[in-house]
Amino acid sequence: MAQSRPARFRTVGDGSGVDRSGTFTPEEVALALRNRGMPLEGLRYPITPAGIHYLLIHFDIPEMDAASHRLRIGGLVEREMTLTLNEIKGRPAVTMPVTMECAGNGRALMSPRPVNQPWTSDAIGTAEWTGTPLAPLLGEAGLRPETADIVFTGADRGVQNEVLHDYQRSLTPAEATRDEVILAYEMNGHPLEPQHGFPVRLIVPGWYGMTSVKWLTSIEAVDHPFDGFQQAEAYRYQADPDDPGEPVSLIRPRALMIPPGIPDFMTRTRLLEGGAVTLKGRAWAGREQVARVEVSADGGKTWSEATLEEPVGRFAWRGWSFGWNAKPGTHTLSARATSAKGEMQPDEEWNIQGVGNNACQRVEVLVE
Numbered sequence: 001m002a003q004s005r006p007a008r009f010r011t012v013g014d015g016s017g018v019d020r021s022g023t024f025t026p027e028e029v030a031l032a033l034r035n036r037g038m039p040l041e042g043l044r045y046p047i048t049p050a051g052i053h054y055l056l057i058h059f060d061i062p063e064m065d066a067a068s069h070r071l072r073i074g075g076l077v078e079r080e081m082t083l084t085l086n087e088i089k090g091r092p093a094v095t096m097p098v099t100m101e102c103a104g105n106g107r108a109l110m111s112p113r114p115v116n117q118p119w120t121s122d123a124i125g126t127a128e129w130t131g132t133p134l135a136p137l138l139g140e141a142g143l144r145p146e147t148a149d150i151v152f153t154g155a156d157r158g159v160q161n162e163v164l165h166d167y168q169r170s171l172t173p174a175e176a177t178r179d180e181v182i183l184a185y186e187m188n189g190h191p192l193e194p195q196h197g198f199p200v201r202l203i204v205p206g207w208y209g210m211t212s213v214k215w216l217t218s219i220e221a222v223d224h225p226f227d228g229f230q231q232a233e234a235y236r237y238q239a240d241p242d243d244p245g246e247p248v249s250l251i252r253p254r255a256l257m258i259p260p261g262i263p264d265f266m267t268r269t270r271l272l273e274g275g276a277v278t279l280k281g282r283a284w285a286g287r288e289q290v291a292r293v294e295v296s297a298d299g300g301k302t303w304s305e306a307t308l309e310e311p312v313g314r315f316a317w318r319g320w321s322f323g324w325n326a327k328p329g330t331h332t333l334s335a336r337a338t339s340a341k342g343e344m345q346p347d348e349e350w351n352i353q354g355v356g357n358n359a360c361q362r363v364e365v366l367v368e
C-alpha cells in the first residue's frame with residue numbers, strides 16, 4: 001500500500017527569519033536546565049503533579065537527614081524551641097492548594113532581557129501542601145514586643161552578586177502570623193521531594209515564591225528590618241541600578257492559556273484546525289481573587305469575557321474557558337486577568353531585575 005506523504009507546514013517562526021539577537025548565554029541555559037518550568041499543558045490539572053511543578057533552586061539542593069533534622073525558633077522569643085520533624089508532624093495539620101509563582105516568571109520575555117534564570121511564562125504550579133500553621137508555634141515561643149522581623153533560614157548557601165550568604169528571607173510578625181502561613185512537610189500527599197525543600201519548608205500563600213524558604217533550619221526574631229541579600233538586594237522593582245526601588249512581595253494577577261492545537265517542535269508555534277475551539281487556562285491573583293478573565297484573538301486589539309470556574313482554593317488559581325471560532329490564517333491569542341481590586345495585567349512590564357512581569361501572554365497560532 002502506498003504511504004501518503006505527510007503534510008508539510010510552514011510555521012510562523014520556522015527559523016528562516018528568526019532574530020537571534022536574544023540568544024541565551026551558556027550560563028542561562030545551564031540555569032534553565034536546573035530550574036525547570038511547568039509545561040503549559042500542565043494548566044489542565046487543578047493540582048499540578050509534583051513532577052511538573054516548576055522548580056527554583058538558587059544554589060545546590062542541600063543534603064538533608066530527616067532523623068537528625070532540627071528546626072530552631074530563637075532570637076527575641078521568651079522560650080527558644082528546637083523541633084524535630086516528628087514534633088512538627090505531631091502538631092495540628094492543614095492541607096491546602098496554593099498557587100506558587102516565581103517572581104522572575106516572564107523575565108526572558110522582557111526586552112532587553114535581564115540575565116538571570118531565564119523564565120518564559122512557566123514558573124508556576126499549584127500543589128496541595130500539608131503542614132502545621134506557624135502562628136501557634138510563634139505564640140508558644142512568645143515573640144518579644146521589640147520584634148521587627150522574623151528571619152527564615154534555609155540549609156543552602158552560595159554566592160550571588162559576589163555576596164556569600166545562606167538563603168534567607170524575612171516576614172514581619174503580622175505577615176508571619178497570618179493563618180495561611182505553614183511549615184510544610186508534604187506536597188500532594190507525599191513527603192517533600194529533595195528539590196522542593198525536604199524535610200520541611202515555609203509556605204507563604206499569596207507571596208511570590210522566594211518567600212517560601214525551603215530546607216528550613218531556623219526561624220529567628222530580630223529587632224530590625226532584615227537586610228540580607230535575598231531580602232534587601234534581590235527581589236526589588238528597580239528602574240535602574242541606582243534606583244532603590246520597592247521590594248517584591250505579593251503575586252500580581254495573571255492568566256495563562258493551555259496552548260491550543262499541536263506545536264511545531266522548534267518554534268512552538270501552534271497548529272490547529274479551523275472551526276469551534278474551546279480555549280482553556282487558569283488565572284490567579286495571589287492573595288486577591290480573580291474577578292475576570294478576558295481573551296483576545298487579535299493581538300490585544302479587542303477583548304471578550306471568558307467563563308470562570310470556581311477557584312481551586314482561597315490561595316489557588318481558577319479555571320477559565322472561552323469559545324473561539326478559529327478562521328484560517330495566523331492569529332495572536334492572549335488572555336488577561338483582573339483582580340477583585342481592579343488590578344489588570346499590563347501589555348508590557350520592564351524592570352532591571354526582571355521581576356513581577358505579568359504582561360499578557362501571547363500565543364501564536366496557525367489555523368489551517
Ligand SMILES: Nc1nc2c(c(=O)[nH]1)N[C@H]1C(S)=C(S)[C@@H](COP(=O)(O)O)O[C@H]1N2
Pocket residue numbers: 053054055056057058059100101102103153154155156167195196197208209210211212213214215
Ligand atoms: N532555601 C531556599 N528556599 C527557596 C529557594 C532557594 O533557592 N533556597 N528558592 C525560592 C524561590 S525563588 C522560589 S520561586 C521557590 C520555588 O519553590 P519550588 O522549587 O518548590 O517550586 O522556592 C523559594 N525558596
Ligand SMILES: [Mo]
Pocket residue numbers: 056101102103104209210
Ligand atoms: Mo523565584
